[in-house]
Amino acid sequence: MTDGMLVESGALALVAGSGDLPRLIAEDRRRQGLPLLVVRFEGVHAPWADGMDVLDLPFEKPGRLFKAMKARGCDRVCFAGGMTRPRLDPLRFDLKALGLAVKALALLKKGDDAMLRGFASIFESEGYRMVAAQDLLEGMLAPEGVFGAVQPSDQDREDAARAAAIVAAMGAVDVGQAAVVCDGICLGVEAIAGTDALLEEVARLPEGLRHGDAGGVLLKGPKPGQDWRMDLPAIGPETVRRAALAGLAGICVEAGAVLVLGREETVRAADEAGLFLWGRPSAAEAPLDPDAAAPAPPPTEAPSA
Amino acid sequence: MTDGMLVESGALALVAGSGDLPRLIAEDRRRQGLPLLVVRFEGVHAPWADGMDVLDLPFEKPGRLFKAMKARGCDRVCFAGGMTRPRLDPLRFDLKALGLAVKALALLKKGDDAMLRGFASIFESEGYRMVAAQDLLEGMLAPEGVFGAVQPSDQDREDAARAAAIVAAMGAVDVGQAAVVCDGICLGVEAIAGTDALLEEVARLPEGLRHGDAGGVLLKGPKPGQDWRMDLPAIGPETVRRAALAGLAGICVEAGAVLVLGREETVRAADEAGLFLWGRPSAAEAPLDPDAAAPAPPPTEAPSA
Numbered sequence: 001m002t003d004g005m006l007v008e009s010g011a012l013a014l015v016a017g018s019g020d021l022p023r024l025i026a027e028d029r030r031r032q033g034l035p036l037l038v039v040r041f042e043g044v045h046a047p048w049a050d051g052m053d054v055l056d057l058p059f060e061k062p063g064r065l066f067k068a069m070k071a072r073g074c075d076r077v078c079f080a081g082g083m084t085r086p087r088l089d090p091l092r093f094d095l096k097a098l099g100l101a102v103k104a105l106a107l108l109k110k111g112d113d114a115m116l117r118g119f120a121s122i123f124e125s126e127g128y129r130m131v132a133a134q135d136l137l138e139g140m141l142a143p144e145g146v147f148g149a150v151q152p153s154d155q156d157r158e159d160a161a162r163a164a165a166i167v168a169a170m171g172a173v174d175v176g177q178a179a180v181v182c183d184g185i186c187l188g189v190e191a192i193a194g195t196d197a198l199l200e201e202v203a204r205l206p207e208g209l210r211h212g213d214a215g216g217v218l219l220k221g222p223k224p225g226q227d228w229r230m231d232l233p234a235i236g237p238e239t240v241r242r243a244a245l246a247g248l249a250g251i252c253v254e255a256g257a258v259l260v261l262g263r264e265e266t267v268r269a270a271d272e273a274g275l276f277l278w279g280r281p282s283a284a285e286a287p288l289d290p291d292a293a294a295p296a297p298p299p300t301e302a303p304s305a
Numbered sequence: 306m307t308d309g310m311l312v313e314s315g316a317l318a319l320v321a322g323s324g325d326l327p328r329l330i331a332e333d334r335r336r337q338g339l340p341l342l343v344v345r346f347e348g349v350h351a352p353w354a355d356g357m358d359v360l361d362l363p364f365e366k367p368g369r370l371f372k373a374m375k376a377r378g379c380d381r382v383c384f385a386g387g388m389t390r391p392r393l394d395p396l397r398f399d400l401k402a403l404g405l406a407v408k409a410l411a412l413l414k415k416g417d418d419a420m421l422r423g424f425a426s427i428f429e430s431e432g433y434r435m436v437a438a439q440d441l442l443e444g445m446l447a448p449e450g451v452f453g454a455v456q457p458s459d460q461d462r463e464d465a466a467r468a469a470a471i472v473a474a475m476g477a478v479d480v481g482q483a484a485v486v487c488d489g490i491c492l493g494v495e496a497i498a499g500t501d502a503l504l505e506e507v508a509r510l511p512e513g514l515r516h517g518d519a520g521g522v523l524l525k526g527p528k529p530g531q532d533w534r535m536d537l538p539a540i541g542p543e544t545v546r547r548a549a550l551a552g553l554a555g556i557c558v559e560a561g562a563v564l565v566l567g568r569e570e571t572v573r574a575a576d577e578a579g580l581f582l583w584g585r586p587s588a589a590e591a592p593l594d595p596d597a598a599a600p601a602p603p604p605t606e607a608p609s610a
Contacts, residue, residue, distance in 0.1 A: 193510055
């Protein structure tokens with residue numbers, strides 16, 4: 001397990017976004033008795049953290065955050081879950097925020113990856129190490145091959161290949177980590193609203209636009225060259241449920257490069273809905289090491305043996 | 306005007322899709338007394354053609370089409386308006402369709418541009434010349450510069466540049482001709498459902514995802530290297546209306562490379578709604594000739610002087 005980390009490390013600050021990922025990390029650490037500070041920025045819905053050591057604060061008060069991290073003996077920080085770009089009120093800025101303002105305001109206008117990299121660099125310049133979710137929880141990354149009961153058809157595999165090319169093209173301009181392709185036709189591409197919204201759009205498409213028996217494939221994969229410590233794409237039982245509502249044949253993820261949140265539950269949901277789950281070998285634009293569970297970029301937290 | 310064409314040409318077959326473009330072409334030709342056959346495939350809504358010389362037929366019967374074109378003395382064909390990929394019933398195929406079936410079925414699985422190029426080549430191999438809508442109607446292409454009363458802000462211009470980069474990236478994988486960017490963030494990208502659907506999605510975005518005072522910009526432009534004889538992107542009064550409903554600041558089109566359907570009405574709608582209309586100089590990935598009204602690829606119909 002992750003016991004190795006106990007030996008070497010101080011407390012972890014977990015900057016919680018939406019979705020299941022931050023809850024899974026927090027629960028795992030509590031189970032192991034590892035020190036944790038949950039950071040809940042204004043507007044983030046994370047009721048699971050009630051009763052934990054949690055810091056609630058507005059984005060305009062980073063000074064409080066760094067002070068609390070220091071008080072708890074944090075040496076590392078993990079961003080987990082979906083974050084919405086905050087609407088900042090400069091009148092509420094604390095001194096720390098004023099110092100960071102020019103950089104932070106510029107970052108908010110960038111694509112997701114550029115923005116997150118920038119915020120990571122702010123933490124790093126304060127002396128904190130960025131830790132990836134997949135280095136805190138074992139077995140989170142999608143395996144290679146079909147990992148449910150249903151097999152993709154040849155058409156599904158072709159559709160997945162086309163969707164992967166589309167996601168790569170979008171990633172190059174820092175937009176989206178998902179696309180839906182059916183029978184060669186791109187039904188939709190993920191933008192700011194995320195995968196759930198994409199699947200809702202596909203579910204709303206008029207009858208005539210989709211045909212053939214293929215149903216269609218949701219593909220998720222990271223942007224080429226994105227920072228793997230933050231914002232790796234993820235799927236879970238809810239993704240399966242929404243893909244089924246959109247009439248898709250299955251979900252394809254880049255093996256070793258996408259988080260599966262609640263593997264057992266996800267597979268069960270897919271099997272019941274008759275959807276395939278397939279970890280497609282990455283086209284290797286990301287530096288994958290086939291012998292390692294966690295892929296490079298170099299691990300941010302090396303488990304001691 | 307377009308009188309020059311009278312001298313040299315036989316009848317035109319107009320394969321009508323949805324939207325205003327085919328109607329505008331047909332009305333212009335009727336006004337000029339030029340011979341025209343309107344081709345209305347099953348499922349296309351084009352009631353304006355009632356009372357004209359119109360051929361209604363299913364996609365499975367291309368034999369009828371070529372026979373009618375021959376009987377009317379057609380030598381040219383123009384595809385105009387949005388086409389939905391047909392769901393074919395092979396049991397209804399006529400002899401001509403059987404001869405074309407392998408090619409046609411493969412084309413239906415391709416991106417829009419690849420598909421349309423393929424269908425054009427079928428007409429060409431039958432001896433017909435493909436004519437672009439913008440070569441039939443004068444003054445259809447977007448001018449360079451602001452062509453309404455409202456000026457884009459600096460932020461709008463930045464957003465338009467980012468959207469143009471996104472559309473170019475999507476075009477390289479043959480997806481979409483439009484994107485919406487607000488304050489640096491990509492709010493949505495056009496896929497199979499088209500621009501109206503994209504603007505509806507943007508209108509539906511939750512409050513928190515968009516901020517700043519920018520509003521956002523819809524950019525439309527052709528795919529890099531696409532066949533300009535078919536499926537050039539278009540805007541019209543309805544685009545303006547939907548962009549206003551989505552809260553956008555304005556619409557940017559690639560100058561000389563996007564059709565404006567009903568210029569006067571479009572400008573009036575934009576002025577009234579307080580939206581800008583801006584023909585942005587193309588990044589010149591398409592071969593634009595600044596001295597010519599119609600851009601290269603080489604004109605399919607050279608007006609005689």
